[in-house]
Amino acid sequence: MSAEDAARRALAAELAEFLYLEADLLDERRFTEWLDLLAEDLIYFMPIRHNVKFGQHAARENTRQGEGISWFDEDKWTLGKRVEQILTGVHYAEEPLSRTAHLVTNIRVISATPSFAAAETAEVSSRFLIQQNRVEYETTQFVGRRRDILRREAAGWRIARREIILEQNVLVAKNLSIFF
Amino acid sequence: MNLDTMIDLEGGRISREIFVSRDIFDREQEQVFTRAWLFVGHESQVPNPGDFFVSRMGTESVILCRDQAGALHVFLNSCRHRGMKICRYEQGNTSLFVCPYHSWSYTTDGKLQGVPLYRVLYEGTLNRDDWSLVEVAKLATYKGTVWATWDPQAPEFLTYLGDAVDHLDQVLDCRDGRPGGSEVIGVHKWILPANWKFAAENFLGDTYHNPSHRSVDMIGIGPSAQRGAKGRRDNEYEGGQHVWVSFPAGHGVHSVLSRPDPEYGGSYQQYPEVDEYFRHCFEARKQRLGTERARLLPFTGNLFPNASYHGRQPRGICVWHPHGATETEAWRFFLVDADAPASVKDVLRRFYMRYSGPAGMTEQDDMENWLYATAASQGPIARRHPFNYQQSIGAFRTGDPLPGDVSLQMTEQNARNYYRVWRGYMQGDPWAALIGAPALRAAAE
Structure with a gap:
């Protein structure tokens, strides 16, 4: 194994640990602590997926960050509002609170700057399977990919950008009231 | 199904049946959604000839399409031969809708154009003009919005509005x-x-x-x-x-x-x-x-x-x-x-x-x-x-x-x-x- 490979794997292990911690905070409903893992300039983006002709995927399959309408294209302020809303206790779509389990897997470091060994930022690809169950029988599974840009800040790793690729066209869920 | 007892307007009571009954739902599809004017889309979604946007009317898939001459149409998204959806892309531009099943193809104004092996299998029997895509009875545009109805007797859209x-x-x-x-x-x-x-x-x-x-x-x-x-x-x-x-x-x-x-x-x-x-x-x-x-x-x-x-x-x-x-x-x-x-x-x-x-x-x-x-x-x-x-x-x-x-x-x-x-x-x-x-x-x- 080259030194670069070893550094990449070590970084992947470190960032996997970070993503598992994040999943724990969400599943344990420690939402305000979860907010602390988000960089102040966070971009949180979930495109809408379109059915397009072969060959048009790159250009037209997903809505684009920064234009038009997506499922989410927002900042930390908005996510903070979402947490604040849950904490009112009268956000009925999450009251009573959903039970969630975030399974994060296929974690791979795509790139790092300035290097894998001394990474200050890293681009990380992963898969998620999130089970949401609420009230009595309502159960929804969300499966997809994430592409994160993580940044090392004074207090530790922070999420600077998250792109969530949900593998659905028409949303087969009544709500996206959980965090991804 | 006694609609008068279900809908008691004077007493202000409406039966829950109309929100849950399968029979009522089926009748609604026939009686309401085949007659009323329905919203289909917006002209800004289909600005150019050949542009289409796949929409719905009731439970059915329809195609809002601007034909090569620039006129708008709304077609049932279903091949006249065996019913396959002729378009499963949401939006785009095309000169022809080609059915994936047996390759019948339709022009953007809904006419049946291509029928594979026509001369051998259909000559003298199949008249293409009779097998255009099923089209709505009336279509109206109002300030960019596009509306349609399946009922030829329906009043004009502005009268309806x-x-x-x-x-x-x-x-x-x-x-x-x-x-x-x-x-x-x-x-x-x-x-x-x-x-x-x-x-x-x-x-x-x-x-x-x-x-x-x-x-x-x-x-x-x-x-x-x-x-x-x-x-x-x-x-x-x-x-x-x-x-x-x-x-x-x-x-x-x-x-x-x-x-x-x-x-x-x-x-x-x-x-x-x-x-x-x-x-x-x-x-x-x-x-x-x-x-x-x-x-x-x-x-x-x-x-x-x-x-x-x-x-x-x-x-x-x-x-x-x-x-x-x-x-x-x-x-x-x-x-x-x-x-x-x-x-x-x-x-x-x-x-x-x-x-x-x-x-x-x-x-x-x-x-x-x-x-x-x-x-x-x-x-x-x-x-x-x-x-x-x-x-x-x-x-x-x-x-x-x-x-x-x-x-x-x-x-x-x-x-x-x-x-x-x-x-x-x-x-x-x-x-x-x-x-x-x-x-x-x-x-x-």
């Missing part, structure tokens, strides 16, 4: 009062396990459900929230008279008559440039429409049967496509003025996303209500007990201060009227009865 047009105009016209000029910047599509009429009724004028949005009102998510404003939108209607208006054809709206000679109240306060833009629009609109007409501002509404709108914050058209008695496919078309500055469009789209639909902080709570209202109305005991529709019964005046039956207080009159018309469709009433005979007479003159 009646006086509700004054309210729809406030949604579709530019913010500065110029007619039309909106564009669609995106479409949400999602599935909700509830009867479609819950959603339609919510927009028809059910202002009483406000408390279910308490969480967003407490925290503030509007375009001035970062300046400390609470509420889920800017308070653009302060001091205005809210009006709930129902129309003979079943439409219902909740609008506001702002104070005489209204002043710009300030909105979008965390974005000075956007605030300035809307101040300019407000003044220009007053100039253009005159101080009296400019008083009318839209809140929400529903055009019979299933096209709802939000008029300002946010701004868009929602269509509640029925899937089954207890399942609905919801589509929301988000609107902005096509010629608004990019900075304005950006603020609007961000607000729309955090407000609306399944990812929207406000409307998530609506979905919760509709789901569990449907779920808790399915049992035999529940079905014996009608819903209460007695709110503000009788408290309206006709034609005062606006056309239609107008209530100056929160009311379920819009809903009672909607179900009166719904019952008419279910009974197979003639058009004169469905949209109010005076409207048809006026149109004939």
